[in-house]
Amino acid sequence: MKKTKVxxxxxxxxxxxxxxxxxxxxxxxxxxxxxxxxxxKTSCIGMCFREPLVEVVDEKGSYIYGDVDxxxxxxxxxxxxxxxxxITEYVVKTDLFDTKDKGFFEGQVKIAxxxxxxxxxxxxxxxxxxDGYKAIKSIAVKKIAPVDVIQTxxxxxxxxxxxxxxxxxxxxxxANNNKAKTKYIICNADEGDPGAFMDRSxxxxxxxxxxxxMIIGAYxxxxxxxxxxxxxxYPLAIKRLNIAIEQARxxxxxGKNVFGIEGFxxxxxxxxxxxxxxxxxxxxxxxxxxxxxxxxxxxxxxPAESGLWxxxxxxxxxxxxxxxxxxxxxxAAAYAKYGTAKSKGTKVFALTGKxxxxxxxxxxxxxxxxxxxxKLGGGIQNDKKFKAVQxxxxxxxxxxxxxxxxxxxxxxxxxxxxxxxxxxxxxxxxTTCMVDMARFFLDFTKKESCGKCTFCRVGTQxxxxxLTRITKGEGKVGDIETLIELSNQIKDSSxxxxxxxxxxxxLTTIKYFRDEYEAHIRDKKCPAKNCKPLLTFxxxxxxCTGCMVCKKVCAVNAISGERKMPHVIDQSLCTKCRxxxxxCKFDAISVS
Amino acid sequence: xxxxxxxKEVKEEEDKxxxxxxxxxxxxxxxxxxGNMIPLLQHTQELYGFIPRDAxxxxxxxxxxxxxxxxxxxxxxxxxxxxxVGKNIxxxxxxxxxxxxxATAITEALEEELKVKDGETTKDAVFxxxxxACLGCCSLAPVMMIGDNTYGxxxxxxxxxxxxxxxxxxxxxxxxx
Numbered sequence: 134m135k136k137t138k139v140x141x142x143x144x145x146x147x148x149x150x151x152x153x154x155x156x157x158x159x160x161x162x163x164x165x166x167x168x169x170x171x172x173x174k175t176s177c178i179g180m181c182f183r184e185p186l187v188e189v190v191d192e193k194g195s196y197i198y199g200d201v202d203x204x205x206x207x208x209x210x211x212x213x214x215x216x217x218x219x220i221t222e223y224v225v226k227t228d229l230f231d232t233k234d235k236g237f238f239e240g241q242v243k244i245a246x247x248x249x250x251x252x253x254x255x256x257x258x259x260x261x262x263x264d265g266y267k268a269i270k271s272i273a274v275k276k277i278a279p280v281d282v283i284q285t286x287x288x289x290x291x292x293x294x295x296x297x298x299x300x301x302x303x304x305x306x307x308a309n310n311n312k313a314k315t316k317y318i319i320c321n322a323d324e325g326d327p328g329a330f331m332d333r334s335x336x337x338x339x340x341x342x343x344x345x346x347m348i349i350g351a352y353x354x355x356x357x358x359x360x361x362x363x364x365x366x367y368p369l370a371i372k373r374l375n376i377a378i379e380q381a382r383x384x385x386x387x388g389k390n391v392f393g394i395e396g397f398x399x400x401x402x403x404x405x406x407x408x409x410x411x412x413x414x415x416x417x418x419x420x421x422x423x424x425x426x427x428x429x430x431x432x433x434x435x436p437a438e439s440g441l442w443x444x445x446x447x448x449x450x451x452x453x454x455x456x457x458x459x460x461x462x463x464x465a466a467a468y469a470k471y472g473t474a475k476s477k478g479t480k481v482f483a484l485t486g487k488x489x490x491x492x493x494x495x496x497x498x499x500x501x502x503x504x505x506x507x508k509l510g511g512g513i514q515n516d517k518k519f520k521a522v523q524x525x526x527x528x529x530x531x532x533x534x535x536x537x538x539x540x541x542x543x544x545x546x547x548x549x550x551x552x553x554x555x556x557x558x559x560x561x562x563x564t565t566c567m568v569d570m571a572r573f574f575l576d577f578t579k580k581e582s583c584g585k586c587t588f589c590r591v592g593t594q595x596x597x598x599x600l601t602r603i604t605k606g607e608g609k610v611g612d613i614e615t616l617i618e619l620s621n622q623i624k625d626s627s628x629x630x631x632x633x634x635x636x637x638x639x640l641t642t643i644k645y646f647r648d649e650y651e652a653h654i655r656d657k658k659c660p661a662k663n664c665k666p667l668l669t670f671x672x673x674x675x676x677c678t679g680c681m682v683c684k685k686v687c688a689v690n691a692i693s694g695e696r697k698m699p700h701v702i703d704q705s706l707c708t709k710c711r712x713x714x715x716x717c718k719f720d721a722i723s724v725s
Numbered sequence: 726x727x728x729x730x731x732x733k734e735v736k737e738e739e740d741k742x743x744x745x746x747x748x749x750x751x752x753x754x755x756x757x758x759x760g761n762m763i764p765l766l767q768h769t770q771e772l773y774g775f776i777p778r779d780a781x782x783x784x785x786x787x788x789x790x791x792x793x794x795x796x797x798x799x800x801x802x803x804x805x806x807x808x809x810v811g812k813n814i815x816x817x818x819x820x821x822x823x824x825x826x827x828a829t830a831i832t833e834a835l836e837e838e839l840k841v842k843d844g845e846t847t848k849d850a851v852f853x854x855x856x857x858a859c860l861g862c863c864s865l866a867p868v869m870m871i872g873d874n875t876y877g878x879x880x881x882x883x884x885x886x887x888x889x890x891x892x893x894x895x896x897x898x899x900x901x902x
Contacts, residue, residue, distance in 0.1 A: 146862050149875035181864030327820030330861035365767075365804055366860060368873060407763055408803030410858065424762035425794075426801040442759065483863055485822035491864035523821065557863075559821045573824050577858060583801075 135192060137170040137214060142186040142250060144177030144337050145330075145369050151202065152185035158203040159187070162210050170214050176338030178250025179493035180237060183225050186250075189213050199225035199234070237490050237509055242471060244479050245294075245455040246495045249338030254373050257380040260341040266386060268461035269348050273392040282353040283309060286457065288465035290477030295321055295413075295450030296525060296554040297630075298476075298543040301457075307437035308354035308447040317441045318356040319448040320347055321418060322363040322370070325410040326526030327577060329557030331481040332451035334493050336363065336370035339455065340377035344401060346454030348391065349461060351399045354447050359401040362418050365408060374403055410527075410581035414629045415440075415448045417583065428583045429629035450555065452481055472498035476542035480553070486523075486560035487514045496541065503537035506560055517562040521645070525554025527574045527581075528634035530641025531567065550641040552634065566663035567646040568653050572600035574638035582631065589632030592623040596639060604664045608654030613643060662724050665709045669725050674699040676721035683713035683722065743777050752787050762790055762798055766805060775806040811846040811853035813891055817884075818868040820859030826866040832856060834881030835869075838888055851895050852888065 141147075141156040156174070163172055180186060183199030187206060190196075196219050198209055205223065212218045225234045243249075252259040260266070272282060287302025308316060320343060324332040336343060347359045363371055378401055381387045389398045404422050411417045412427040419441045421427035440446025456478065460468045469477045476498040482505065485491045489511035496505060502522055506512070513519050521531040530551035532539060539545050546553045561570070579593040596619050599612050620636030627633050643650060652658045659667040672683070672692075677699040684692045684700060691707045694700030702713070714722045751768040755761040765788065769780045776799055785792045799805040815835060819828050832843055835854055839847050846853040862868045865877025869884060876887055 145875060146865055146877070149862050149865050149868065149877040184865070324861065325858065327824075327859035328822045328863055329859070330863055333861045366857065404760075405764075405767065407767065407805065409801065421763065422760055424760035424764075424798070426798055485863035485866065486825045491822075526821065557821065559825060559863075561825065565825055573821070581858075 137192075138173055138188075138190040139170050139210075139214070140173045140175050140188040140190070142177060142184065142188070143174050144250075144334060145367075146177060146181045147184045147186065148369075150184035154203055155185050155187065155201050155206045158206050159210065162207060166210075166215075168210060168214050174253050174255070175250055176254045177334045177493060178226075179246065179334070179495075180225060180234070180490075181492035182490045183234065186225070189219070191217070191219075194229050195227060196224045196229070197226040198223045234490065234511075236511065237492070237494075240500065240504065240508055241495055242479050242497050243495050244459050244468070244471075245335060245342075245452050245481050246338070246493065247459060248342060249334060249493075252339070254338050254340055255376050257341060257377070257384065260339070264462060265341050265458070266345055268458040269345055269352070269386075269392055272349065272352065272461065273394050279309060279353045279355060282349060282461065285461060285465045286353070289460045289468040290465075290472070290475075291453065291456055291460060291468065292476065292543065293450060294452035294456070294480065294555065296528070296552060298553060301449060301453055304437065304447060304449070305350065305353050307435070308356075308445055311437060311445040313445050315358075315444045316354055316356040317444055317446040318347055318351045318354060318359045319415075319418065319422070319441065319446060320359065320361040320451060320454055321413065321415065321448055322361055322367075322451045323406050323413045323418060324364060324367075324451070324555065325413050325581075326528075326555055326557045328483065328485055328523070328526055328559045329555050330483045331493065331556045333367050333370050334483075335451050335455050335481075336367065337373055340370075340373045341381070342455045342458055343374075343451055344377055344381055344386075346449075346457035347401060348386065348399060349457050350447065350449065350454065352391075352394065352397060354445075356447065357398055359399065360404050360422055360441070361401060362404045362406060362412070362422060364406040371403060371405060378403070409583070410577075411583045411629070411631050414631060417629065418448070419446065426583070428585050429631075431628060452556070473540065473542040473545075475544055480541060480556060482556045482558045484510050484558050484560070486558075487517065487562040487565065488512075488560040489514055498542045499540050501538050501540050502532060502558075505541070505558065506537070510560065513560065513562045517564065520561045520563050520565060521567070523551075523559040523561065523570065523638070524557070525552040525634075525637070526557045527577050528552060528630065528637055529554045529557075530637045531561070531570065531645060532641075533645040536645075550637065550644055552637065564661050564663060566604070566659050566661035567642040567649050568600065568659075569604055569661075569663055571639045571642045572597065572604055575600055575635070578631065578635040582635070586627045586629075586632055588623045588626035589635065592619050593632075593635055595619060596623075596636070600639070603650065603653045604659075605666045606653070606657045606664075608650075610654065612654060613647070613650055617643065658725075668709050669704065670702055670707055670709060670711075670714060671723050671725070672700050672702055673721050673723055676719050678719055678721070680718070682716050682718070686712045686716045688712065743773050743779065745779055745783050747772050748780065748783060752784070756788055761788070762795060763802075765790070766795065766799055770805060774810050775808055809846070809850070811850050812895065813851060813871050814853045814855060815888070816855050816857045816860065816870040817843075818858075818860040818862070818866070818870070819856045820861075820863060820866070822863035822866040823859075823868055828867040830881050831867050831869060831879050831884050834884050835888065838885045849896065851892060 185201045187201045188197045283305045291301045292298045387400050391397045409427045412421045416430040417427040436446040481495045519534050521533045523531050575597040579597045582589045584590045679697040691703045817832050867879050868877045
């Protein structure tokens with residue numbers, strides 16, 4: 134009989150939710166009780182809303198337990214391991230019976246995330262046991278020529294998953310066509326979009342698939358050195374990448390004559406980013422690797438002609454690379470089977486915001502946004518009203534609820550004014566103010582603008598000032614038109630993607646939620662009841678029982694009244710902190 | 726715009742305390758490597774928590790880097806600090822998901838607890854309060870990170886409790902409000 138396995142999910146979100154303590158607890162019990170099971174680690178399976186997760190694999194199958202704290206871990210060991218009685222009400226995923234969260238996995242197709250949460254990311258053996266490095270080995274054994282590898286990638290229809298959507302095979306062909314002696318391949322892991330963590334999960338959960346994708350890419354374009362540009366805010370991803378690179382070197386998968394392919398010398402280095410969003414732009418990223426300020430350069434020349442240290446360079450995103458080994462092993466047709474006419478395969482989304490089941494999902498292209506939100510995501514928190522999703526972070530835009538049937542593919546999403554982006558999908562409900570959302574993104578792009586192009590540097594500043602004014606109730610007639618005019622100028626006059634897309638959040642919110650802007654400007658009201666300066670908190674005399682709770686909680690003593698008598702808020706003192714509103718048990722406080 | 730992030734000059738006496746010889750090992754390692762400026766500055770900051778003025782001068786003397794270039798790079802990237810920081814850096818996430826889940830309330834609660842503003846260091850140099858764009862733990866929003874520990878699904882009160890327990894460990898006495 135196979136030994137029972139207990140596997141703890143130790144990705145960043147698991148750790149943040151307390152998985153480290155759970156692992157220690159299980160380990161301690163194992164040592165004390167001499168229970169016979171194997172304790173292992175894995176990474177994120179995507180169910181962030183149920184973290185920490187512990188999987189038990191016994192002779193019947195796999196059971197993933199959710200919301201496991203130390204007490205629950207002890208209970209699972211006692212009942213499931215000792216007495217072989219699985220605790221069904223804690224199980225969130227299993228093939229053996231239905232669970233209440235099964236909707237989260239239905240409709241998902243895991244290609245880029247095929248190994249995340251299913252193996253120990255720090256073990257090259259486990260990666261190889263799951264067909265890892267098989268793709269590059271088959272290339273070596275069958276002596277498949279670089280151009281044929283490129284053809285397979287082209288046929289698969291894979292497009293850049295960083296957000297650009299440029300066909301990966303075509304990019305490789307350009308780099309391959311250049312016959313310079315020194316060429317480089319770069320993995321862009323500078324995932325800076327606020328609200329996105331797809332790449333982090335892949336790097337933490339399956340670093341070897343990214344390395345294998347890079348090795349295949351390097352073989353295809355005949356590159357000699359590879360760089361992974363990873364943001365320093367991802368310490369765990371960097372640690373696991375370093376381990377993976379060491380293991381690959383030891384096995385001879387990096388170095389000289391890799392995989393026995395004569396003359397194929399290739400090694401990978403990690404470059405830690407230093408905190409600049411603009412470095413996600415490819416020319417800025419290369420400047421940063423060269424040790425300079427990460428400021429974008431003019432294109433052309435494109436990196437495929439003159440990139441890192443003026444050598445031809447190919448840059449792809451983490452998710453793109455993670456797809457490559459699967460495509461080579463399973464064939465272009467197997468990948469192209471998923472998706473729509475022009476957008477093939479799957480896309481990973483980080484589903485966050487006001488959603489019940491927030492986490493990481495991989496869906497075939499062509500699924501509707503509504504299906505992602507309601508079928509996989511389980512709907513809106515506290516069953517509030519679904520208002521919009523934000524796609525593409527600060528470069529993207531909001532898609533309103535009534536366009537929820539928009540399908541996920543590059544062209545359909547672009548036609549709404551948003552962009553596919555790298556995969557951040559932030560769900561908003563009726564309490565999210567769209568003007569504040571636009572202001573939030575502009576605040577971000579203003580800070581992150583490198584300062585090279587005047588329109589991006591000054592224009593975003595001016596737009597932010599206008600938006601801040603509007604959210605403070607100081608908006609003027611004509612502000613919306615000024616915002617649109619500035620937006621178009623910034624788009625036209627910026628060198629890189631950051632500036633060219635910075636106005637998108639403003640333009641899409643004006644397009645779909647113009648009435649909210651007008652309510653702020655004309656009526657000095659915030660319909661979502663979010664913008665503090667526009668709110669008034671009042672006590673509804675009929676409902677107030679005089680329980681004194683609000684009076685106690687008010688930090689500025691703005692509430693007065695005797696016990697069992699209706700209280701009153703002094704508007705001149707109120708700081709609109711919402712404390713009274715959230716504490717009142719009788720709904721006796723109104724916000725308008 | 727990134728250039729406006731230049732921080733205040735450090736007082737001379739605070740600066741003199743650092744032992745610059747600690748830098749020798751990595752200077753040797755990176756001295757002649759292409760694109761070495763950022764790693765050199767990163768290692769320096771790892772040692773001292775910030776980049777002291779004297780460290781810049783030492784790097785200028787012992788590597789091929791120019792002072793003006795180094796200053797340009799150090800003031801460009803958000804990671805680099807030119808003045809000392811607290812022992813524990815609190816990074817409150819203000820990414821989209823955290824913003825939607827009211828990260829502002831977390832920063833406000835911490836400002837109240839620590840009696841500093843965002844970006845400042847407490848008088849006893851135990852904490853520095855910072856805002857970051859995204860820590861990538863969006864489904865646990867709102868989130869903050871202290872050292873390598875991430876804390877998710879926070880409320881203002883929870884954030885304060887975390888700070889108090891760290892302070893207790895560091896100073897021995899809990900902070901009284």
